[in-house]
Amino acid sequence: MFRDRAKSVPCHGPDPQTVPGLKADPVQADVYARHSHGLEEFFRALGSEPGLRVLDWAGASQASISFITERGFRLYSEDFYQLLETHFGPGDWYAAQQDQARAARFLEQTLGFPPAGFDGALLWDMLEYLAPPLLEAVLTRLYQIIKRGGYMLAIFHADERVERAPVYRYRIGGPDTLWLSLRDMRRPAQLFNNRAIEKLFREAQSLKFFLTRDHLREVIVRR
Amino acid sequence: MWKRREEETPSRPPVPPSPEPVREPAPPPTPRPSEAEVPRGVAAIGKSVKIKGQIFSREDLYLDGEIEGTVEVPENRVTIGPHGRLQASVKAREVVVLGTVNGNVEASEKIDIRKEARLVGDIKTGRIMIEDGAYFKGSIDIVREAPKPQGAPATRPAPPPAQPGTPGPQAPSPAPPADPKR
Numbered sequence: 001m002f003r004d005r006a007k008s009v010p011c012h013g014p015d016p017q018t019v020p021g022l023k024a025d026p027v028q029a030d031v032y033a034r035h036s037h038g039l040e041e042f043f044r045a046l047g048s049e050p051g052l053r054v055l056d057w058a059g060a061s062q063a064s065i066s067f068i069t070e071r072g073f074r075l076y077s078e079d080f081y082q083l084l085e086t087h088f089g090p091g092d093w094y095a096a097q098q099d100q101a102r103a104a105r106f107l108e109q110t111l112g113f114p115p116a117g118f119d120g121a122l123l124w125d126m127l128e129y130l131a132p133p134l135l136e137a138v139l140t141r142l143y144q145i146i147k148r149g150g151y152m153l154a155i156f157h158a159d160e161r162v163e164r165a166p167v168y169r170y171r172i173g174g175p176d177t178l179w180l181s182l183r184d185m186r187r188p189a190q191l192f193n194n195r196a197i198e199k200l201f202r203e204a205q206s207l208k209f210f211l212t213r214d215h216l217r218e219v220i221v222r223r
Numbered sequence: 224m225w226k227r228r229e230e231e232t233p234s235r236p237p238v239p240p241s242p243e244p245v246r247e248p249a250p251p252p253t254p255r256p257s258e259a260e261v262p263r264g265v266a267a268i269g270k271s272v273k274i275k276g277q278i279f280s281r282e283d284l285y286l287d288g289e290i291e292g293t294v295e296v297p298e299n300r301v302t303i304g305p306h307g308r309l310q311a312s313v314k315a316r317e318v319v320v321l322g323t324v325n326g327n328v329e330a331s332e333k334i335d336i337r338k339e340a341r342l343v344g345d346i347k348t349g350r351i352m353i354e355d356g357a358y359f360k361g362s363i364d365i366v367r368e369a370p371k372p373q374g375a376p377a378t379r380p381a382p383p384p385a386q387p388g389t390p391g392p393q394a395p396s397p398a399p400p401a402d403p404k405r
Contacts, residue, residue, distance in 0.1 A: 053362075060336075060359035065351055069365040076362040 031181040033173050037210040038218025040176040042153040043071070045220060046120045055121040055145075057081075063171040063179060076118070080126045081167060081183070083110050094189050097131040106134075111141040118146045124170045125155040125216075127200075128188035135189070135200075143203060143223060152221040156192045159215045163187060192217075262302075270306035284315075287322070297331075305339060312344075320357075331366075 046052060050072030056064060059079030068075045087106040088096035097103060121142060130138055146152065157165050167184040192200065194209060194217070201207055201221050208220040265283045268274065272288035280296045287304030292311050294301060300317040303309055307322030318330040320340040328334060330348040338356035345362045353359060 060353050060357065061355065062353050065353060065363060069351070069363060074362060074364050078360050079358065082358070 031179050033177050033179050034212070034214065035176055036178045036212070036218060037176065038153050038155070038212075038220060039172065039178055041208060041210070041220050042120065042122070042151055043175060045151050045222070046073075048072075052119040053117060055118045057121070057123055057126050058170040061169070061171045063173060067172040067174070076113075078110060080110065080124075081129070084126075084129060093129070093186075094131040097134045097189075103134050103137065107137055107141060111138065111145060113145040115144050116147045119150045121146055121150070121152045122170070123152055123154045125157070125165075125168070127154055128156060128165070128190070128192070129167070129186060131189045139200070146223045148223055149205070150223045152223065154219045154221060156197060156217045156219065157188065157215065158211060158217045160191045160193060162191065265302075268307075270304070303340075318348075327361075 046054070048071065052073045053076065054068055054073050055076045055078070056068070057078055057080035058064060059082065060077040065075060065077070083106065084093065087102055087109075123142075127135060127138070142152065164185045164187050166182050167186050168180040169183050171179040171181075173179040190196075197209075197217065197219055198207060201219075205222040207222075210218040210220075212218060262283075262285065265285045266280060267285040268288045268290065270287040274288065274290045274292070276292045278284070278286075278290065278292070278294045278296075280301075281298060282296075283299045284294070284296050284301045285304060286294070286301065286309065287306045289308045290311050291309075294309065294311050294313045294315070296315040298316055300319065301313060301315040302319040303313075303322045303324055305321045307324075309322070309324045309326060311324070312326045312328070313324065314329045316330065316332045318328055318334045319337070320328075320335070320342055321337045322339075323341045325343050327344045328342065328346050328348070330346075332348075333350035333352065334346055334348045336342055336351070336353040336357045336359060338354040340354075341358045343358075343360045345364070346359075347364045347366055349366055349368070351363060351365070
């Protein structure tokens with residue numbers, strides 16, 4: 001359902017199927033491109049000063065690495081979803097996330113960075129897959145490791161009735177283009193409406209919302 | 224009519240039933256040389272070898288064993304084979320990773336991370352290629368060569384030999400990387 005809707009969205013990036021390697025994996029053959037105002041705004045807000053540090057939770061891909069490093073930025077790449085699977089799977093993820101010792105280990109391994117080490121963070125839709133106590137802890141860490149005035153891009157499903165949501169691999173296909181490939185289907189820990197998102201980022205300086213045609217809310221958060 | 228036609232048709236000797244066509248077995252898929260075998264003329268550490276310490280080489284290296292320490296191949300290429308497991312920092316002109324590396328990698332020219340590879344560490348390189356399926360966790364710092372100033376001489380004159388007791392010319396040491404800690 002999501003995919004069909006998204007397919008209708010015009011995109012301005014190059015054809016993802018022309019990207020070497022993307023066809024090799026059957027999961028990744030299911031790649032589609034969509035326009036992203038959130039992505040565009042994120043990089044516009046971040047500026048163009050070389051040497052800015054960007055955290056990307058989507059996992060390493062040639063497309064994203066090239067896009068970010070060609071701007072002169074320094075990239076820190078992490079496959080956040082895979083780390084969630086490693087630490088809390090298999091089984092009931094959200095029950096496992098309540099385990100304080102496991103949650104602490106997870107936080108140390110994924111967000112154990114020095115304070116204010118990043119100018120921006122691409123969080124994608126990962127916050128939806130965190131149970132409330134871990135989500136709070138992750139946000140607290142994010143506020144510590146992202147400089148004041150830095151930016152985050154987060155994505156939330158706008159359809160609050162969704163039971164299982166598609167989990168995507170996000171690649172940056174261009175300044176306003178995302179390449180998405182389905183990697184899993186999973187029930188989000190919680191779904192957020194605009195008010196809930198505002199409450200979640202209550203410590204942020206500002207929030208900017210973009211509602212996409214495929215029923216996603218892209219949110220730019222200014223730390 | 225039918226009979227006449229049969230008569231006109233020249234008779235042929237009976238053809239024995241042909242046996243099942245014998246197909247030659249398909250040759251096994253040949254993997255890329257760098258994935259399965261050591262390229263000729265390359266110094267290699269086999270997959271059953273375990274080394275602790277410093278490795279320094281002035282020729283290409285193929286590491287398919289277990290290595291703990293440092294690997295320095297400043298002018299050449301180092302390939303970490305599919306069985307290679309490095310708990311080491313690597314410095315080379317060119318690095319190809321097919322196995323597992325836990326450590327920082329500095330490749331002055333380029334680093335190539337293949338789909339089966341697993342690299343946890345910070346990368347400093349001129350160029351990076353990463354295949355889908357590869358696991359990477361760490362920072363990427365692309366170091367671009369500074370353009371040579373126009374009119375500058377192609378080669379710098381050799382510095383005078385350092386006098387005893389005086390420090391020799393040193394390249395400016397880069398600031399310690401303030402890499403986010405994993």
